[in-house]
Amino acid sequence: MPTYQGVPLPMLTPQDLVLGLTLLLPVIVVVLTAVVVLLLDLIVTDWLSRRPLMWISCLGLLIALGACAFLDLAGFVGQTAFGGFLVADGFALFFQALFCLAAILVILSATTFADRQELFEAEFYIMVLFSTSGLMLMASGNELMTIYLALEVTSLSLAFLAAWNKRDTIAGQGLKSTEAGIKFFLLSAMSTAMLLYGMALLYGATGATTLADISRVITGTPTPAALLSVTMLVAGLGFKIAAAPFQLWTPDVYQGAATPATAFFSVGSKAAGFAVLLRIFNGALPGISAEWMVLFGVLAFITMTVGNLIAIVQTNIKRLMAYSSITHVGYMLIGLAAANVEGSSAVMFYLVAYTFTNLGAFIVITIMANYVPDDEIPGYGGLAQRSPILAAGLSVALLSLAGIPPFVGFFAKLYLFLAAIRADSLGLQLLVLWAVLMSAVSLYYYGRVIHVMWMREPTEPVVVRPASFSQGLALGASLVGVLAFGILAAPFLNAATAASAIFAR
Numbered sequence: 001m002p003t004y005q006g007v008p009l010p011m012l013t014p015q016d017l018v019l020g021l022t023l024l025l026p027v028i029v030v031v032l033t034a035v036v037v038l039l040l041d042l043i044v045t046d047w048l049s050r051r052p053l054m055w056i057s058c059l060g061l062l063i064a065l066g067a068c069a070f071l072d073l074a075g076f077v078g079q080t081a082f083g084g085f086l087v088a089d090g091f092a093l094f095f096q097a098l099f100c101l102a103a104i105l106v107i108l109s110a111t112t113f114a115d116r117q118e119l120f121e122a123e124f125y126i127m128v129l130f131s132t133s134g135l136m137l138m139a140s141g142n143e144l145m146t147i148y149l150a151l152e153v154t155s156l157s158l159a160f161l162a163a164w165n166k167r168d169t170i171a172g173q174g175l176k177s178t179e180a181g182i183k184f185f186l187l188s189a190m191s192t193a194m195l196l197y198g199m200a201l202l203y204g205a206t207g208a209t210t211l212a213d214i215s216r217v218i219t220g221t222p223t224p225a226a227l228l229s230v231t232m233l234v235a236g237l238g239f240k241i242a243a244a245p246f247q248l249w250t251p252d253v254y255q256g257a258a259t260p261a262t263a264f265f266s267v268g269s270k271a272a273g274f275a276v277l278l279r280i281f282n283g284a285l286p287g288i289s290a291e292w293m294v295l296f297g298v299l300a301f302i303t304m305t306v307g308n309l310i311a312i313v314q315t316n317i318k319r320l321m322a323y324s325s326i327t328h329v330g331y332m333l334i335g336l337a338a339a340n341v342e343g344s345s346a347v348m349f350y351l352v353a354y355t356f357t358n359l360g361a362f363i364v365i366t367i368m369a370n371y372v373p374d375d376e377i378p379g380y381g382g383l384a385q386r387s388p389i390l391a392a393g394l395s396v397a398l399l400s401l402a403g404i405p406p407f408v409g410f411f412a413k414l415y416l417f418l419a420a421i422r423a424d425s426l427g428l429q430l431l432v433l434w435a436v437l438m439s440a441v442s443l444y445y446y447g448r449v450i451h452v453m454w455m456r457e458p459t460e461p462v463v464v465r466p467a468s469f470s471q472g473l474a475l476g477a478s479l480v481g482v483l484a485f486g487i488l489a490a491p492f493l494n495a496a497t498a499a500s501a502i503f504a505r
């Protein structure tokens with residue numbers, strides 16, 4: 001048996017390899033789908049349509065969803081592989097399924113945008129698939145270096161997605177897309193360096209990289225090195241979820257990137273960031289939860305305040321949605337600050353609600369990019385007369401984001417705030433009260449868009465043509481989720497509760 005400094009190294013047996021590949025089955029399916037799409041794009045000549053590649057990408061993601069269900073039904077839930085570096089618990093499968101659903105909706109919504117801009121359509125599908133594989137690996141990572149490598153795969157793919165619109169035929173838009181890609185890449189590299197430094201400090205303080213081993217070492221009063229590592233981890237991951245004061249990249253990247261790419265940014269990176277935050281802080285650092293609870297509470301207050309107040313003055317709908325996303329990150333940080341299973345499950349249910357609601361809004365914005373190329377809110381004037389279905393769809397999504405019943409956004413906020421109140425902390429209760437006030441503030445800027453669509457006269461007498469079949473399918477699925485997940489919330493909340501039960505202590 002090989003040794004290192006006298007310590008025996010674990011051997012990877014064929015049985016371990018088979019088990020590891022089985023647990024990675026959903027990720028492998030997505031990666032193979034990306035490779036197939038890439039090869040087919042090289043084979044298909046210019047006069048043939050790339051549209052079948054969209055359906056192949058969606059089929060691969062549906063097969064990955066089936067693989068998640070297979071792991072659950074076949075009894076693989078809770079098993080680990082590769083020395084505990086990888087785990088296929090309910091938490092990982094929950095997020096992997098969410099990432100696949102989000103990727104399907106984003107891919108389906110990109111058709112007319114790619115046609116109008118004459119962009120390389122296949123590259124968009126490939127980058128979304130590779131990014132999704134990284135997100136899925138992040139959710140199942142049970143060790144710091146595994147999480148870091150998955151994060152790098154995701155970050156590089158997202159940077160390419162941000163710059164995908166560089167051939168925009170509208171004057172200046174190409175520069176904005178390239179700038180968005182460069183800005184995201186540079187700031188992502190800086191935040192990744194901070195995250196890696198925090199991981200290195202955590203390894204130095206504990207001598208371990210697996211989360212379970214770290215949790216056994218860090219208990220009681222934390223050392224200064226452990227506290228510094230927590231701070232660096234929060235700073236690095238705070239960029240990924242766009243928490244203030246690490247949110248400065250968000251509005252520029254949202255505005256400059258192609259709208260379908262922005263839609264994926266708005267849900268994929270945030271969901272993965274929260275998956276890693278929940279996994280690390282509840283799985284590796286529960287022994288010092290009293291310290292990081294305060295940190296997340298302060299971040300929640302700053303984030304929801306900054307996001308709401310700056311969103312009020314926005315005139316560009318993509319920048320408004322950027323600050324809206326920052327606001328919702330602040331709400332979800334409240335559940336993280338609760339540091340209990342109920343708070344974790346509420347955050348996970350909130351992410352499901354946010355994914356379908358936000359994608360519903362962005363699908364309409366993607367369709368309207370053909371008619372409002374500058375994405376300014378006045379361009380949506382009279383949309384109810386030009387396309388009542390699109391106006392109704394965007395209105396439902398915005399009302400759900402504002403937390404109006406009976407849409408899923410209301411129930412997501414309700415469960416999240418109740419989880420924080422039941423934590424029996426005066427600070428969290430005051431934070432919930434502030435979040436309710438901020439939710440009331442958000443009614444203004446969401447309502448302003450709805451008012452423009454329904455009460456203003458059209459600025460241009462251009463009739464909005466029906467969306468493509470795939471876009472209509474994506475919008476319909478998103479709106480069904482906004483309604484169904486709210487009215488029939490119990491099964492999905494129970495699934496989130498069961499998935500977060502691994503953090504019970």
